[in-house]
Amino acid sequence: MNVLEVNNVSYRYHRKQVLHDVTFAVEKGEIFGILGPNGSGKTTLLKLLSKELPLQSGSIAVNGRPLHAFSQKEWARFAAVLPQTMDTAFGYTVKETVELGRYAHQSGLFPAWTAEDEQAVKTAIEEVGLTEKAEEGIDRLSGGERQRVYLARALAQQPRLLLLDEPTNHMDITQQIKLLDQLVRWAKERTLTVVAIFHDINMASLYCDRILMLKSGEVVAQGAPEELMERDLLNSVFHAPVSRQAHPTVSKPLMAFLREWEFPRLQRGELRERFMWATLEDCIAISASSPLKVLSSALVGSGFQWATHFVNRQVSKDYDCEDAKTEMKHYLRRRGFPVQQTIGMMTAVSVEDAVCTYENHGAFSVWTVVTAGVGNAVDAAQARKRARLDQKIGTINIIVFIDGNLTEAAYVQAVMTATEAKTKALYDEKITDPETNSYATGTSTDCIAIAATQTGEIFPYAGTITPIGKAIGRTVYEATREALRRYQQRRKSS
Numbered sequence: 001m002n003v004l005e006v007n008n009v010s011y012r013y014h015r016k017q018v019l020h021d022v023t024f025a026v027e028k029g030e031i032f033g034i035l036g037p038n039g040s041g042k043t044t045l046l047k048l049l050s051k052e053l054p055l056q057s058g059s060i061a062v063n064g065r066p067l068h069a070f071s072q073k074e075w076a077r078f079a080a081v082l083p084q085t086m087d088t089a090f091g092y093t094v095k096e097t098v099e100l101g102r103y104a105h106q107s108g109l110f111p112a113w114t115a116e117d118e119q120a121v122k123t124a125i126e127e128v129g130l131t132e133k134a135e136e137g138i139d140r141l142s143g144g145e146r147q148r149v150y151l152a153r154a155l156a157q158q159p160r161l162l163l164l165d166e167p168t169n170h171m172d173i174t175q176q177i178k179l180l181d182q183l184v185r186w187a188k189e190r191t192l193t194v195v196a197i198f199h200d201i202n203m204a205s206l207y208c209d210r211i212l213m214l215k216s217g218e219v220v221a222q223g224a225p226e227e228l229m230e231r232d233l234l235n236s237v238f239h240a241p242v243s244r245q246a247h248p249t250v251s252k253p254l255m256a257f258l259r260e261w262e263f264p265r266l267q268r269g270e271l272r273e274r275f276m277w278a279t280l281e282d283c284i285a286i287s288a289s290s291p292l293k294v295l296s297s298a299l300v301g302s303g304f305q306w307a308t309h310f311v312n313r314q315v316s317k318d319y320d321c322e323d324a325k326t327e328m329k330h331y332l333r334r335r336g337f338p339v340q341q342t343i344g345m346m347t348a349v350s351v352e353d354a355v356c357t358y359e360n361h362g363a364f365s366v367w368t369v370v371t372a373g374v375g376n377a378v379d380a381a382q383a384r385k386r387a388r389l390d391q392k393i394g395t396i397n398i399i400v401f402i403d404g405n406l407t408e409a410a411y412v413q414a415v416m417t418a419t420e421a422k423t424k425a426l427y428d429e430k431i432t433d434p435e436t437n438s439y440a441t442g443t444s445t446d447c448i449a450i451a452a453t454q455t456g457e458i459f460p461y462a463g464t465i466t467p468i469g470k471a472i473g474r475t476v477y478e479a480t481r482e483a484l485r486r487y488q489q490r491r492k493s494s
């Protein structure tokens, strides 16, 4: 059911037309966001909804009734407004300011202050976390605290509709999240409808059920954040380059703003020469002067991240740690690696036997580093037959450095291509799964990292049909075969 229906609303200040035929509807219990650049008409629209400005054309209906049919008092009982700026009422305490919110509920010539009024004020102050400051003068509060006082005043009205102009404007991030979480709870528990102007696109995406996007007074889009948070639309509305990412925990889009100037990146040219390679007694460490974008399954730095350091650490075959990730982070820190920018892998094979292969094609180059052991060789198709986790030496760690600009799809394809090449190397070296005697497809603890400079030509794909995929396929295949041979030789000689 629609609480609010806005139809063809236009508005002009003198000669300046600031809203053009704005039409939308808000359902009961929704958190409805209004987004748009400065001057796009958001506040004007909210002022029309709150009856602060008179309607010039079009119509606004609330629960099916025209807005103008509500008396001021009736409207104040129904809707509460938190404007963008408020004059601080010097001399008032927090509690006194919040009490003003009860005006709409007072009646008669000599209204009496009831227990219900007192309770509503107390609850509102509690809900914004200001109970301790209830008797404090509001001119002695911080900007964020003052914002919460005005919000409490709006809440004390016990409205059905909350109209908020940048409600988190002066708040720190903890307070912003607390308030917005609270709004979502109120909306659900009390079927409170919220219409709020947001400046932070990601906050709007995270908290709004639907969003109205305004540009120069016109509605350019409206819908769920999943539909609206789209690169081209945001680019055209805000004139800022953005990229859409997946939120780590909820199915809401996260927009990353792209800076105009680029971070210093690795210069193009001979890829290998731009890394420092160190073989220490228990690890190989490869470091780059500028970060590379990495997709990896590494113990430290898994998923997508930017990294400057790549560490393949050799541990004893008895290494057994309940929390290997934390232990690995301690190790990296002790060794002086910047943990947040390090991809950290482990292996029990000798890191001295690492193999590198390289191809330079001008537009891109690929440098692959592999350590391999097959004590835990497993046939993925029959892995379910394995009852226990093996503790033998044997992991294949693959790092593919690419001088090129990869899309996320290309990263995924690079992982596929490298995995297929590794499996073929195992096959050609006749490595079998000791449990099933069938050919092994990998080991039970293999690790991979695809690290690209993200400079130069964009490569949308990296499957085996593409030149870059072919280079990944060959370098991984050859490096893995050679690493497997070195591993077998070391085993024979020991």
Ligand SMILES: Nc1ncnc2c1ncn2[C@@H]1O[C@H](COP(=O)(O)OP(=O)(O)OP(=O)(O)O)[C@@H](O)[C@H]1O
Binding pocket: 013, 016, 018, 036, 037, 038, 039, 040, 041, 042, 043, 044, 045
């Ligand atoms: N009282 C006024 N008289 C004349 N013009 C006004 C008045 N108030 C706003 N405007 C103009 O109307 C346009 C829309 O303003 P409005 O405040 O609604 O935009 P907004 O989207 O809320 O902007 P912001 O993000 O900066 O708060 C702007 O160009 C503004 O200069």
